[in-house]
Amino acid sequence: MYAQLYDATLAWYARMKVTPSYLHAYVATGLALMACLNIGSFVILCAHWGSRWARWALDAGGTWWLGFAVVILAAHLLYSRRRQVLLDRASSASPPKRSPWIAGSYMVLSVIAFMYVSTLAPIR
């Protein structure tokens, strides 16, 4: 599933004329940001519905959030490296073709959802 999203994002940034040597880095950073936003939305929603762990996570402070973002980014960079190797091997046979609009819609929806859900976060 995530591989399909990754390939669609690859097609999306290729359409935006990003330099091929940096294409995977663009995809990894873009997807990492969207993952952070989506997980943030989920935590805020859980806190809004009264979950204790989510409230603790919201009160945890900047260092925890920074650590969390670094872990997400590192995971995406590692996945990107792995996927790059797989795609390089497969490129001679048949490169995967995905619709770039899947990635575009996913990113736009992630941002809009976060913007809406962030209004539910309690003001401390």
Place this chain on the structure above:
Amino acid sequence: MPSEGYLARLIALDRLRWLFLPQKDLAQCHIPSFIRRAISAPADPGSDAAASAGLGIADLSLTAAERLTHNIEAPPNVDLNAVRFLGRSVMIAGAAISAYDAVNGKTLDERNLARQDLLFTASAVVAPPTAAFVAIPYSIGRVFRDIRESVESAKANDLLDEAAKLNSTCP
């Protein structure tokens, strides 16, 4: 919470009223409560605005570099793509910081501003070619806003100092 500019205008108006009133009445010499509140405020919003303006300029220049180097033919030993990717990284970091502020901002205004920042920065992350028309003009406006806020806050601080001096000279 009133903005810094509004506070500065209020203080200036209050100072004028204060100068035209007879100074013999001790009650007129007391610093108004909103000035006292401003003096006892723990953080300096002017410094925050100045820091935000500085970061905004760095962000803006790197975002602009990411966009404006696209049609430049670089010599073989110069990697312009690295500059572009640096600009991209700054954009991502800016969006992440805006997202954090949108949830953890102390006031509703601060959070709304962070949401607005996130919207414009994320547009450049999602579709890099739109940065030249959306994110960069917005960043220019944001930097000017921060600089103006910082200057107004500095003026307000000067007025507070003068008000304190006037108060100390009253009988």
